[in-house]
Amino acid sequence: MTAIVARPNGTDHLNVLDTVDVATEPITVQPRVTNGAATSARPRFSYATATTLPLVDRFIDEPRSLRVAVVGGGLTGILAGILLPRKVPGIKLTIYEKNPDFGGTWLENIYPGVRCDIPSHVYQATFAPKKDWSDEFASGAEIRDYWQDVARQYDLYKYARFNERVLAAEWYTTNSTWQVTSSKGDKSIKEEYDFVLTAVGRFNTWQLPDYPGxxxxxxxxxxxxxxxxxxxxxxxxxxxxxxxxxxxxxxxxxxxxxxxxxxxxxxxxxxxxxxxGDDRTLEPQPISQEKQAQWQADDAAYLEFRKTMEDKYWxxxxxxxxxxxxxxxxxxxxxxxxxxxxxxxxxxxxxxxxxxxxxxxxxxxxxxxxxxxxxxxxxxxxxxxxxxxxxxxxxxxxxxxxxxxxxxSTGSRRDFVPAFEIVSQDTTLAEVWAADGEHGFPYSYLGVAVPGFHNLLLIQGPHGTAPSGTVPHSVESQLAYIAKVLRKVSREGIKSVRPCKAAADDFLAYCDSFFKESVVSETCSSWYNGGIPGSRVHGIWPGSAAHLTIVRRDPRWEDFKYEYIAESNGNRFMGYLGNGSTRKEQDAESDMTTYLHEAVDLRDVHESWHTIP
CATH class of the missing domain: 3.50.50.60 (FAD/NAD(P)-binding domain)
Known part of the structure; x- marks a missing residue:
């Protein structure tokens, strides 16, 4: 066997044979001559004398448990409670809800005529279709019942802390945890979490006008x-x-x-x-029993109807x-x-x-x-x-x-600042976001995180949904993105993550450039611009729903800053790579060849990246 020894860049020649027979001769590097001057050989490495770090005794597929608080039990909180435990192994989830049950805006709003202005068959979880909606545009009560039924179907009530209002969340750098303070009746409760996820909705903090008298x-x-x-x-x-x-x-x-x-x-x-193009009337628009029965009996027919209906919103x-x-x-x-x-x-x-x-x-x-x-x-x-x-x-x-x-009907707060105080490093989110604050608008990275706020993730906050697409899909895709962040943290020995300010600033520059070409930057008052005509648009995503879906598919990990658990000794790989093995291979009955299956699409070999949405 012959080995070819390549010359290092900038070196005129090596004082070894350009080819050697490695079967009979060991390869050793002699003192080099670079530009006519001799240099000393690199010291030989020896494990006996090398300084090493203690391995972290964990398998790479054995994630660290994370305590996660979700604040809000509306549509967003319900979907978080369903998807995150199934996507993030070892998660310990708590859902705080100030009301006595799930439902959010559909639980609270009972005014005459309250209905969804999106068709019932579009305003539902992608994975939990309801084939027996009674009306083309469901009443608030039927929507509330649907989401509560979904919560029961997926066993969410075990995570819920009802009638408990979150008052504050404060980040402690000493142990890299959030301390969440809540109240239930006259009782004040404090709990520690690794992550806080806001799912408080956009229209939850209603307010009366301030007219004299x-x-x-x-x-x-x-x-x-x-x-x-x-x-x-x-x-x-x-x-x-x-x-x-x-x-x-x-x-x-x-x-x-x-x-x-x-x-x-x-x-x-x-x-x-x-x-x-879905004509809606003031009067009820009941869906016939015959149509409901047809869909119940024919999954393919219902799926085709649903795809046709929902496609229009994209x-x-x-x-x-x-x-x-x-x-x-x-x-x-x-x-x-x-x-x-x-x-x-x-x-x-x-x-x-x-x-x-x-x-x-x-x-x-x-x-x-x-x-x-x-x-x-x-x-x-x-x-x-x-x-x-x-x-x-x-x-x-x-x-x-x-x-x-x-x-x-004077709306709610439009600054996206949650009703509870969020404190990190002596700064509150309100001080950063409020109209008279540091930025004066909901400054964020991709609408999911805020520079300076460790382990705080936003669900359906600023830039949370696109102007096209559907709300349930948008929430689900954002939760899939958040699940990727949580998995990375739990698997790689990361104790805290936050976006870089430079990345958030670049995102803001893109938003300003995009919205300048959009009608939402015209002079009108809307929750897109915080109710201030002509001000920065922050209520929607700068692009289409399909565009947003692709962005959420693959997080840009280079846009984040990380801190690592103590066991890693400051090394980013010690807590991640662990003991060099997997839990799965310890199990003699496990399937180690899951990559072998029939009907292979070569685009999907070891990944799936090409479908939209």
Whole structure:
């Protein structure tokens, strides 16, 4: 056997044979001559004298257990409770929920007409289809029941701590853990976790407006997210403030039950015919028993129906691009729809049709809303409110309108700052994100983590969903990304992970560049921009849903900073590589050839990377 000895770069020649017979001659390196000068040989390595580190006695496929707190038990928290234990071996999961059950916004919102404006068969977990939805657009109660049923089906209740409100989460650098403080009744509880995941939702922290005289009003005053189920609208005079999704639904539902309805709307909004060509009406749209039975009996037929229905929501992205033909077509169609549906009050179109493009703020289908505005017992009021009085509302023109009840559809906090305090290294997330804070908006890395905040991961926070696609899929794909982070930490001896500021800054620069070309950067008030027209867009992803799916498939590990457990002695590989073996190979019955199977697609050999989404 002959070995070829390559010359090092920059060396004129070696003082050894260029070829040697390794069967008869050992290879030794003699003193080298470099540019005419002799250099000494490299010292020979010896295990007897080498300085080594103690091996960590663990198998590489035996991950370290992680204590993970999920804050929030709505759709996002439910999906986290289902997917993370199945994707992250050894996870010890706790789900904090301030309410007595799972359900989130669908548990809390019980106002008249509350329904999903996305088809029922789209607004469900990808892996838990419900073939017997009773209506094309389910009521809030049916959606709540669905998600609670899914939670029971996947045994989530064992992780839940209901009626327990998280007050604070503080990072301790001494032991690299989060201390979570919660309250249940009059009891304060402190627990330690390796990771905190926020799943508090976008519209959970509702707020009343701050008009003067708010406390003077003697009638019923409620936010639509805090509805009084005992309220009887019959014969009442009511005011509805705000024309967001809930305000539009309340106006549509109450108009034919009350004597008079005053609708206060400062902002214009597009009333869409539908989200993706799915016509929705104010009245229920029941799905026939025959159709439900057909789907129950034919899985293939239901899957095809579901794929056709959901596919449309992945095709809407071009309508968000400035000066696109698709957006122009929306403007023309929605303008015609609004004018025709106002009936005898078509003259109001000039006050209601926005100057900004469709999709600058979230579209609202609003079936029955414009028809309600057109009725004689409804006044559409754009004059700003001056103050509340004991008996009603006074506007800036001095006009006073008496009412029995006032319902505020004034939204929730739009800064994405969780309702509980998050503290890391003497800095709170609110100080970083709040309008008057360090950055003034929800600054993040890919909408999943924040520089300076160790082991804090965001679910459906800023940039959490794309303008196309579906919410359940977006949540699931983000949880798959988070599961990759947790697996890396548990397997590689990492005690803390956080994104690099440079990476977050580069992401921000991309966001600014992308949104400049999108209609969401136009001058309108929306939760995309924190309710501040013209400010930085942070509510949605800078790209399509398919684009976001690819980003989440393979984390860019180079964008993170890591700290390692003490047993690693500062070496990134000691805690990871462990004792050099696997637990699996110790089991004589284990299958060590899982890579051998029939019907191989060569693109999928040892990986799967090419499918979208």
């Amino acid at each position: 708010l406390s003077d009003f003697q009638g019923l005053l409620r936010h639509t997210s805090n509805w009084d189920a005992t309220f009887d609208p019959a014969g009442k005079r009511v005011a509805v403030i705000g024309n967001g999704a809930s305000g539009i639904q309340v106006v549509s539902s109450l108009q034919n039950q009350v004597v008079q309805l005053d609708h206060y709307a400062r902002s214009k909004t597009w009333i869409a015919s539908s989200w993706a 095709r809407r992205f071009r309508t968000f691009i400035k000066d696109s033909d698709e957006n122009a077509a929306l403007r023309e169609r929605f303008t015609d729809v609004m004018k025709s549906r106002l009936g005898d009050k078509a003259h109001l179109a000039k006050d209601m049709v926005p100057d900004f493009s469709p999709n600058c703020r979230r579209l609202t289908p609003g079936p029955g809303y414009l028809e309600a505005i057109g009725q004689d017992n409804v006044d559409y009021i754009q004059t700003p409110i001056r103050r509340f009085t004991a008996t009603g509302i006074e506007t800036e023109d001095g006009k006073h309108r008496p009412v029995d009840a006032i319902f505020c």
